[in-house]
Amino acid sequence: EEQEEDVLRELRLFLRNVTERLALDRRFKAFTKPVDIEEVPDYLMVIRKPMDLSTLLTNIDQHKYVTVREFMSDTDLIWQNALEYNPDSDPMDRHIRHRACALKDTVRAIIRDELDEDFERVCEEIRESR
Numbered sequence: 708e709e710q711e712e713d714v715l716r717e718l719r720l721f722l723r724n725v726t727e728r729l730a731l732d733r734r735f736k737a738f739t740k741p742v743d744i745e746e747v748p749d750y751l752m753v754i755r756k757p758m759d760l761s762t763l764l765t766n767i768d769q770h771k772y773v774t775v776r777e778f779m780s781d782t783d784l785i786w787q788n789a790l791e792y793n794p795d796s797d798p799m800d801r802h803i804r805h806r807a808c809a810l811k812d813t814v815r816a817i818i819r820d821e822l823d824e825d826f827e828r829v830c831e832e833i834r835e836s837r
């Protein structure tokens with residue numbers, strides 16, 4: 708009902724704010740847009756589910772996320788894909804992996820500090836009711 712839509716609207720505002728703050732962080736530049744398949748032709752053979760910050764914003768606007776947990780599953784894809792596709796010891800791979808780990812830690816810290824657990828519980832109840 709209307710109160711549920713108010714909750715989901717507030718969820719989308721929170722998720723947009725988090726995503727935009729991540730996209731402004733220079734460390735996460737490589738995560739702002741989909742990996743360029745022309746530049747990396749084998750990417751889709753290695754990575755089954757690409758994800759990036761611009762796609763998160765599109766998903767938010769398409770009402771894909773009803774809980775923060777669902778949003779976190781997609782943010783986890785971003786850094787997990789980077790660790791998987793860039794596993795070597797050369798400096799480039801080490802650099803993107805360090806940034807991937809920074810993205811993981813930053814998202815978790817924001818959610819821990821800024822998400823009220825009662826709010827997420829209400830979102831989970833809406834999810835289960837649908």
Ligand SMILES: COC(=O)[C@H](Cc1ccco1)c1ccncc1
Binds near residue numbers: 747799
């Ligand atoms: C999330 O970004 C990536 O996984 C690409 C993979 C990639 C390899 C070559 C071109 O792009 C990346 C971009 C920048 N620096 C390292 C790796």
